[in-house]
Amino acid sequence: MTAGISVIGLTKTYGDHTVLDDLHLTFEAGKIHGLLGANGTGKTTLMSLMSRHTFPTRGSVLLDDREFGEDPRQAQRLCFIRENQLYNDAFKVRDVLRIAPTFYPTWDAATTTRLVDRFRLPPATVVKKLSRGQRSALAIVLALGSRADFTFLDEPYLGLDPGARETFYEELIRSYGAQPRTIIMSTHLVDEAAPLLEEVVVLNQGRVALQAPLDEAESLGLTINGSAVALDGWLRDHTSHQELTRRTLGPTATVTTLGPLTEAARQAAETARLRVSPTSLQGLVAALGNSNHEAA
Numbered sequence: 001m002t003a004g005i006s007v008i009g010l011t012k013t014y015g016d017h018t019v020l021d022d023l024h025l026t027f028e029a030g031k032i033h034g035l036l037g038a039n040g041t042g043k044t045t046l047m048s049l050m051s052r053h054t055f056p057t058r059g060s061v062l063l064d065d066r067e068f069g070e071d072p073r074q075a076q077r078l079c080f081i082r083e084n085q086l087y088n089d090a091f092k093v094r095d096v097l098r099i100a101p102t103f104y105p106t107w108d109a110a111t112t113t114r115l116v117d118r119f120r121l122p123p124a125t126v127v128k129k130l131s132r133g134q135r136s137a138l139a140i141v142l143a144l145g146s147r148a149d150f151t152f153l154d155e156p157y158l159g160l161d162p163g164a165r166e167t168f169y170e171e172l173i174r175s176y177g178a179q180p181r182t183i184i185m186s187t188h189l190v191d192e193a194a195p196l197l198e199e200v201v202v203l204n205q206g207r208v209a210l211q212a213p214l215d216e217a218e219s220l221g222l223t224i225n226g227s228a229v230a231l232d233g234w235l236r237d238h239t240s241h242q243e244l245t246r247r248t249l250g251p252t253a254t255v256t257t258l259g260p261l262t263e264a265a266r267q268a269a270e271t272a273r274l275r276v277s278p279t280s281l282q283g284l285v286a287a288l289g290n291s292n293h294e295a296a
């Protein structure tokens with residue numbers, strides 16, 4: 001049995017546009033996963049499919065090894081507050097917070113009250129009159145308040161100022177520490193959010209470009225700079241390093257690669273007078289987004 005949420009052969013097309021292409025992935029239970037990748041690469045679509053806001057063209061979603069839809073109670077185990085979440089036009093913040101617990105048997109009233117206070121959400125304001133950041137804060141309150149076994153956070157900080165983002169990170173850790181569960185969060189603020197993540201999935205053009213524990217993912221990106229001829233020789237000798245992006249300036253090249261750096265490979269680079277430095281996770285995600293890389 002695989003505890004967690006799995007997708008098998010998941011494909012989503014809109015007309016002749018294949019947004020997700022035969023995805024096979026498992027998000028292990030009880031971890032915080034980062035879902036990363038360039039704009040339009042299918043992160044929101046994947047979350048929508050995993051939470052049944054949208055239906056796949058092909059493939060299936062399994063919750064703890066059971067096909068989604070087998071048991072109506074499965075829906076209560078998931079929480080996905082979409083970025084463009086629709087609320088009843090007349091609803092005030094307090095109406096949304098009054099109704100939300102009826103959807104989630106695991107609702108955590110104490111966390112909700114504290115978060116409303118910390119984000120200074122105005123209870124008597126109609127939701128559609130909230131600012132962009134306040135709408136994000138409300139979505140965070142609902143997502144963390146739900147304490148759902150599988151919680152999806154889709155760029156949860158849109159419009160949040162740096163102080164509010166800090167509050168979000170603190171509260172996410174606090175809530176997760178009190179009740180570990182499966183949290184899948186998409187974000188473009190990769191390096192800022194990285195300390196929260198245990199596992200990383202990078203999508204590229206609707207396919208999985210990388211899935212790895214955070215520390216491994218952080219060690220796989222390298223920036224190598226030096227003579228283009230020497231660099232090409234090094235890359236030929238070290239085929240476990242895949243070139244993702246390249247900039248050339250005269251005879252000099254700078255390449256971003258994906259692959260584990262062995263001591264022998266590091267020494268070979270030194271001998272060839274190549275400068276090797278680690279690429280941040282943000283840099284690696286950007287390079288994957290600009291390459292045609294697909295996970296093996």
Ligand SMILES: Nc1ncnc2c1ncn2[C@@H]1O[C@H](COP(=O)(O)OP(=O)(O)OP(=O)(O)O)[C@@H](O)[C@H]1O
Nearest residue numbers: 014017019037038039040041042043044045046155
């Ligand atoms: N309802 C829809 N009809 C047609 N195309 C859609 C629909 N929903 C999403 N798409 C397309 O699917 C692709 C992936 O969109 P998605 O929102 O999943 O990307 P994303 O990775 O979340 O992007 P971002 O980082 O910009 O939020 C985009 O090209 C988008 O235009």
